[in-house]
Amino acid sequence: MMDYKTVSLSDQVFEHLETDILSGKYQRGEIITELQLCSELGVSRTPVREALRRLFQEHLIEDTPKGTMVLGITPKDYLDMSEIRLRIEELAVRGFIANMTEDNRKELNEAVDFQEFYLTRGDVDHLRALDGQFHEIIYAGCGSRVLQDTLAPLHKKIQQYRHNALQAPLRARNSVQEHRAILEAITARNADLAVEKMRQHIENAIDRALNGQEK
Amino acid sequence: MMDYKTVSLSDQVFEHLETDILSGKYQRGEIITELQLCSELGVSRTPVREALRRLFQEHLIEDTPKGTMVLGITPKDYLDMSEIRLRIEELAVRGFIANMTEDNRKELNEAVDFQEFYLTRGDVDHLRALDGQFHEIIYAGCGSRVLQDTLAPLHKKIQQYRHNALQAPLRARNSVQEHRAILEAITARNADLAVEKMRQHIENAIDRALNGQEK
DNA sequence: TTAGGTATTATTGTATACACGGATGCAGGG
DNA sequence: CCCTGCATCCGTGTATACAATAATACCTAA
Numbered sequence: 001m002m003d004y005k006t007v008s009l010s011d012q013v014f015e016h017l018e019t020d021i022l023s024g025k026y027q028r029g030e031i032i033t034e035l036q037l038c039s040e041l042g043v044s045r046t047p048v049r050e051a052l053r054r055l056f057q058e059h060l061i062e063d064t065p066k067g068t069m070v071l072g073i074t075p076k077d078y079l080d081m082s083e084i085r086l087r088i089e090e091l092a093v094r095g096f097i098a099n100m101t102e103d104n105r106k107e108l109n110e111a112v113d114f115q116e117f118y119l120t121r122g123d124v125d126h127l128r129a130l131d132g133q134f135h136e137i138i139y140a141g142c143g144s145r146v147l148q149d150t151l152a153p154l155h156k157k158i159q160q161y162r163h164n165a166l167q168a169p170l171r172a173r174n175s176v177q178e179h180r181a182i183l184e185a186i187t188a189r190n191a192d193l194a195v196e197k198m199r200q201h202i203e204n205a206i207d208r209a210l211n212g213q214e215k
Numbered sequence: 216m217m218d219y220k221t222v223s224l225s226d227q228v229f230e231h232l233e234t235d236i237l238s239g240k241y242q243r244g245e246i247i248t249e250l251q252l253c254s255e256l257g258v259s260r261t262p263v264r265e266a267l268r269r270l271f272q273e274h275l276i277e278d279t280p281k282g283t284m285v286l287g288i289t290p291k292d293y294l295d296m297s298e299i300r301l302r303i304e305e306l307a308v309r310g311f312i313a314n315m316t317e318d319n320r321k322e323l324n325e326a327v328d329f330q331e332f333y334l335t336r337g338d339v340d341h342l343r344a345l346d347g348q349f350h351e352i353i354y355a356g357c358g359s360r361v362l363q364d365t366l367a368p369l370h371k372k373i374q375q376y377r378h379n380a381l382q383a384p385l386r387a388r389n390s391v392q393e394h395r396a397i398l399e400a401i402t403a404r405n406a407d408l409a410v411e412k413m414r415q416h417i418e419n420a421i422d423r424a425l426n427g428q429e430k
Numbered sequence: 431t432t433a434g435g436t437a438t439t440a441t442t443g444t445a446t447a448c449a450c451g452g453a454t455g456c457a458g459g460g
Numbered sequence: 461c462c463c464t465g466c467a468t469c470c471g472t473g474t475a476t477a478c479a480a481t482a483a484t485a486c487c488t489a490a
Binding site for chain 3: 010043045066
């Protein structure tokens with residue numbers, strides 16, 4: 001899973017900028033220039049440009065005559081991404097069950113175990129990271145590189161976008177419980193049930209994001 | 216629709232390489248180096264690198280210690296992409312109908328008209344280009360940037376991959392007829408019918424690709 | 431002959447210099 | 461006062477130089 005090469009400045013800049021855009025540090029419509037980023041990040045234009053090209057590919061930014069305009073994720077984008085997930089995450093779940101090895105199952109199990117552990121601690125940072133891992137384990141094990149490549153960016157953006165949703169302890173508890181239910185259905189190789197649980201999980205996540213912080 | 220800036224070398228290199236990879240000119244597993252591409256294309260490393268980064272983002276290539284390895288599209292990738300399309304192209308069709316303007320409808324109509332024209336000429340190059348346009352008009356008019364960004368790359372890769380399918384005149388005729396049927400359902404704003412026609416169209420395309428050149 | 435170590439080479443990662451083009455501001459004329 | 465044209469500046473596009481790293485080949489010694 002580990003790449004052979006050490007993380008380059010390009011990659012670091014890319015992830016840094018992606019995080020800042022998705023987290024809202026850079027507002028939609030804001031103009032940023034390469035030189036500005038260079039001085040902010042202390043690197044030359046080459047890695048900055050390569051990072052911007054990748055962000056452009058993901059349509060998180062847009063070129064304008066005055067520089068690079070931040071686009072980011074809109075509420076509608078969030079709903080659209082969730083709608084797509086509702087349709088194809090099912091494929092990933094079925095693929096995961098079909099290709100499941102004991103190692104895969106254990107990995108997924110551990111992710112949920114850790115979630116329950118951090119839930120008792122109220123450690124939202126770890127919870128959020130593990131929430132991402134849970135789904136990415138399924139993507140990685142679904143047997144389809146294409147499906148993985150399609151779903152992983154969607155989920156990453158969705159997660160960052162509603163990154164406040166898990167802040168509420170009750171929300172986090174529900175989310176972990178849903179993960180547990182999905183895991184149990186997967187472990188039982190009950191694909192139909194797992195798919196149904198996943199669908200509920202995604203729909204609930206949408207509700208949580210839409211309803212904001214209320215219980 | 217037109218970008219404000221003229222097409223850069225980076226973009227040209229990107230499209231050139233993407234085409235060559237998808238068309239099979241560069242075989243899967245083949246190693247290419249930046250300098251090799253520079254001399255082949257007569258440009259410096261900067262645009263080549265930026266193009267490679269974008270291809271990497273699309274997982275068409277992979278970095279290795281010896282250079283850049285071509286990945287391209289496998290038959291399984293093709294099926295996986297088609298499966299995803301089957302699930303979410305429906306969203307695009309429904310969105311297109313919901314957001315349809317007279318201009319949109321006309322544009323789609325023209326695309327099919329031209330297809331029928333070029334069909335009588337047996338002009339497979341134009342037919343292929345219009346086949347792509349037909350779907351991209353729907354993506355562009357579906358009202359969801361996310362959906363467009365998800366479907367467009369899939370369709371581009373699928374189309375390039377099975378670029379021989381439309382060579383057979385009978386196949387091309389069927390494809391155009393299917394487009395006409397979809398268009399009619401869309402024009403009638405019959406979303407359920409349009410979706411069903413689209414589903415058949417995608418499934419037929421899969422069959423055409425799987426069954427190769429036989430009638 | 432073979433194994434090991436070193437030197438060389440090949441390739442990428444990064445920084446920077448130069449060129450080009452559009453936007454901006456200012457000045458002059460209507 | 462506004463409009464137009466020119467000069468300047470800002471930002472990006474491209475090329476190239478330099479650095480670092482990893483693979484390879486060769487040479488030497490056992």
